[in-house]
Amino acid sequence: MRSWARPVLGPTAAALAITLLTPTSALAWGDDNGWSPSKPSGKPSGAVSGGQLSAKVTASSIVVTQSGGGGVAKPATGTLASVDPNWEPPACWYEPVLSPEELKAGVEKLKGTNNLAPVNSHLLWADELFVNHYDKGQDGGYKNYNLGEKGMFWRDVVRAGHEDDIAAWDCNRIMFWQDAGTVPDDPNAPTPKVLAAYAYDKIRVPATEIELKPMAKSTVNLPTWVWLDKGTFKEVKVRAELPNTGLWAETTAKPVALHLEPGTADAETYPASGDCRINEDGSIGTPYTDGDANETPPCGIRYLRATNGDPFRLTASITWEISWEGSGGAHGVLPDGTFETTRDVAVREIQSVNR
Incomplete structure (x- = not known):
């Protein structure tokens, strides 16, 4: 006991x-x-x-302010889940x-x-x-x-x-x-690191609304291109200050990758890991253009069988890299965070015509 x-x-x-x-x-x-x-x-x-x-x-006096996060049409909507299941704020x-x-x-x-x-x-x-x-x-x-x-x-x-x-x-x-x-x-006194972890818990990020081509239905054995336009995801900064102590910390979440889970084992991802890196301009992948149907996308999925009634549940999750700085020159990193959304994808067989 x-x-x-x-x-x-x-x-x-x-x-x-x-x-x-x-x-x-x-x-x-x-x-x-x-x-x-x-x-x-x-x-x-x-x-x-x-x-x-x-x-x-639970009535904390910590003052929290957030800046950044998503484009104009994509307001902050959700909280991050740590990639480390054993970590959480105090x-x-x-x-x-x-x-x-x-x-x-x-x-x-x-x-x-x-x-x-x-x-x-x-x-x-x-x-x-x-x-x-x-x-x-x-x-x-x-x-x-x-x-x-x-x-x-x-x-x-x-x-x-x-x-x-x-x-x-x-x-x-x-x-x-x-x-x-x-x-x-x-040992339970507040520190900049404690405030950074508190700020982590308050981060709000935009939903992962990816673009697909084709939009309505994918076709067996033909790649489905996945991308996000530049500027869709931006850094999110959350500042936590504890009044009457001089203590503060600012936690920064930077989007670094998009991970794709096709929703079925009968699929291949591009790249093979399913991790699409975020480009310097904030975009992910490359937009589909006419004539790309048989090309390999830098970010995408190739389904190997058709859906039979129920669509596949494509999961798209953004990985956010977390760092912080605080009063007294303190700084450090915290476990990456993720936020995921799902999307239904219907896959059809290739239609052929015999003459």
Whole structure:
């Protein structure tokens, strides 16, 4: 069983309601090495309106802006899937969420409501717990919400859609103070690389609308030419900034190849790998012209049998090369991403006429 750091709670605090973020989950106290809660479930928010004290556990303060991506007629439509199935952005990290004044105001709103608010993404506290820890300084806490000090209180954020991910429990600290101009000495502290991965998760790319010739039907043993006009795909840049930290990262997705899957084993691709490189001008392949019917296309498919009623499902996926740069001169690469679309292709037999 995995162990977790126990929040600093004295006898008074322990006697009060300390609730997991879902009322159906039980809090099981373990041995002296820590406490072991049951697997998290649900996606709750705090019960007090008007302030970050009650913000959802997925309410990140990261500001995201995107530029580029597709031509005028091809707006960004989908998210990228990493080619590395074992990679994904972090499940959780810490962010500054409240100034001393904001924390005090939030606790004041909580008083007398019988409501709870999250002290981290796993625990909800009643007003008395907040007062004891952040106002009265009990159990290693703070005096008068650190009013007059320069800095902010930080709390963990869970990546949207990963509230049930056990990795999200790595960020198990209750809301803590961090001096201005510094970041926590913690493996889950935000870094430019964390922001770059967050930006990766926000990249939106255009659909892969390829051109085929012939358009309506392909013919057995004759090549079907595949291409995209120049300028169809452009670099996409997503910038992620975390306010009150000076941290930022810009992730760039550059289209580098089109991959074709014919939808049947009875087909050949050009090139044989099915990977058509993107040209310097942003085009892929070469447009079909009259007289090319028997030529080998630089990017295309040759079907070896006809469809019988149901068309073949041609899959076209663009590979995007991912790099990033960030504050402090940080930079690096992330796994390539792909975005695919499908298209029905009907294939007919060659018609011959006997005289």
